[in-house]
Amino acid sequence: MLEDMPDRPYHHGDLRSVLLSSAERTLAERGPGALSLRELAREAGVSHAAPGRHFKDKQALLDALALDGFQRLRASLEHAKETRDRSETDTRAYLLGLARAYVGFALSNAALLDLMYARKHDSDVSDQLAAAVGDMIAIVLNTISEGQRTGEIIEGDPMTIAFAVASTLHGFAS
Numbered sequence: 611m612l613e614d615m616p617d618r619p620y621h622h623g624d625l626r627s628v629l630l631s632s633a634e635r636t637l638a639e640r641g642p643g644a645l646s647l648r649e650l651a652r653e654a655g656v657s658h659a660a661p662g663r664h665f666k667d668k669q670a671l672l673d674a675l676a677l678d679g680f681q682r683l684r685a686s687l688e689h690a691k692e693t694r695d696r697s698e699t700d701t702r703a704y705l706l707g708l709a710r711a712y713v714g715f716a717l718s719n720a721a722l723l724d725l726m727y728a729r730k731h732d733s734d735v736s737d738q739l740a741a742a743v744g745d746m747i748a749i750v751l752n753t754i755s756e757g758q759r760t761g762e763i764i765e766g767d768p769m770t771i772a773f774a775v776a777s778t779l780h781g782f783a784s
Contacts, residue, residue: 626664628654630678633671638721642672672725673735679719679726680742686711687749701757708753709779716783723783750776 629650636645645668647661654660665671690711691704716723726739751772757763763771 625654625656625660626674629661629664629671630675633675634678634722637675637725638719641721642725645671647671669730670735672728672730673739675722676726676728677735677738677742679722680739680746682719683712683715683723683726684742684745684749686715687746691749691753701753701760701762704753705757705775708750709782712779713783727780747772747776 632650632653633645636650647665647668648658651658651661665674687708690707751768754763754768754772754775758765758768
């Protein structure tokens, strides 16, 4: 009977990362409907049960991909902030840098961006996703507030302006 069992290990070095990477590639090439934990396990060379240690089901995998996408997008936006010319106080230039970073991410990760903003997420993850969106809005909000302090951006509720900028940017990128 043991002879019939597949020779696939249960353990893998960093299986979660391998599964997420492979899932993102599948998402980009064939869409979310093509994702299968069994198929990802086969590609990773592990038993079909192994992904269950990291993701209870396909939805948990999709949620983890979305959260990872938000973390990467936030890092990209923060990088734009860190690499700006510190001697320059031009908020417009900084907002353009944020826009370039956002659009660059969107162009390189179109399917992931769609997944990130999908409404179908597990309720356990919804708070984390809302916080991730809030973190990105905070980057724009801080920029708007800074621009208002320097007189480069009109007065008004900075959150309203930040939402308008972020929404316009997302719409443009989409």
